[in-house]
Amino acid sequence: MSPLQWRVKPVLPITKLLGAVAVVVLVAVSGREDPVQLVLGGVATAALTAWAARDLIAPVRLSADTSGVTVVTGFRRRRHLAWPQIERVRVERSERLGLRSSLLEIDAGESLHMFSTSDLGAEPEEVAEALNALRANAPS
The missing domain is CATH 4.10.860 (DNA Excision Repair, Uvrb; Chain A)
Structure with a gap:
């Protein structure tokens, strides 16, 4: 895959x-x-x-496969997080001044990686569903 x-x-x-x-x-x-x-x-x-x-320079902000996810940190450095390192994947929703926003959060214990719709080119809810499905099917 x-x-x-x-x-x-x-x-x-x-x-x-x-x-x-x-x-x-x-x-x-x-x-x-x-x-x-x-x-x-x-x-x-x-x-x-x-x-x-x-x-x-770094248009791909997030990629995932059966081994885990790779995130962009800083300007262009990439960091691979294996599925066992990831504590949770969720969407944080907020509303301020009548504007709603949502961020994809990947919690890896010592680090928290957040992605907006602009970063992902997709809705965070859709990405969270895809990541959680991939994580569920990952080999243990």
């Missing part, structure tokens, strides 16, 4: 890079004499570019 994979949707890094370009254009158009504006624009551009770069 090939591993299951969940990745960032391709539109997200493109949108982030377009945002970085928009910041550069806004700073260029609105006056180059203000040093604070230049610094803030530079920081925003760098942050958006780095955020997009992470999506391009």
